[in-house]
Amino acid sequence: MRSIDPKNIDKNVFSAIGDQWMLITAGTAEQCNTMTASWGGLGVIWGAPAATCYIRPQRYTKEFVDREEYFTLAFFGEESRKALQLCGSKSGRDIDKVKECGFTVRTAECGAPYFEEAELVLVCRKRFAQPMDPDNMPQEIKTKWYPQEDYHTLYIGEIVEVLVKD
Known part of the structure; x- marks a missing residue:
């Protein structure tokens, strides 16, 4: 994979995140965990x-994202759809998702794990984390998305490296 400037990312982020999904990964090359996500965004904050x-x-x-300074967001082609479905439906507490998916772990310059099979990887330095406050949400959002009251934590990561498949 080669490094590019974040301004040269040429993906439609709405489609890439919402339709094609991404993997959030954190940990080390020896022990990491990953999960599929379809909520997120890209932009500029604090000048970065x-x-x-x-x-x-x-x-x-x-647990991994909370513990580590860095995490990665990885985007894949349609050929990886089954692997992303597995990573979104099974827990790393129960199975080795990396092994099950046949992914090859690599590390960014900062040591954050990502998968060689990805088409695009955003290496992020965690800059902010905060649980979502249900008191600041409309009732219809809470009813539709949080019937178990398991409110997400929002993470903001400064994109410190962007890797693309050659």
Whole structure:
């Protein structure tokens, strides 16, 4: 994979995140966990390119993102759809998702894990994390998305490296 400037990302982020999904990964090359996500965004905050992602409290990956300084967001081609479905429906507490999916773990310059099979990887330095406050949400959002009251934590990561498949 080669590094590019974040301004040269040529994906439609609405489609890439909402339709094609992404993997949120954190940990080390030796022990990492990943999960599929379809909520997130890209933009600029505090003078730097940034990504947002959202993780529910019961997700195993949350422990890794909370513990580490860096996490990655990886985007794949349609050929990886089954692997992303598995990563979104099974817990890393119960199975080795990386092995099950046949992914090859690589590390960014900062040591954050990502998968060689990805088409695009955003390496993010965690800059902010905060649980979503239900008191600041409309009731219809709480009713539709949070019947179990398992409100996401919002993460903002400064994009420190962008890797693309050659």
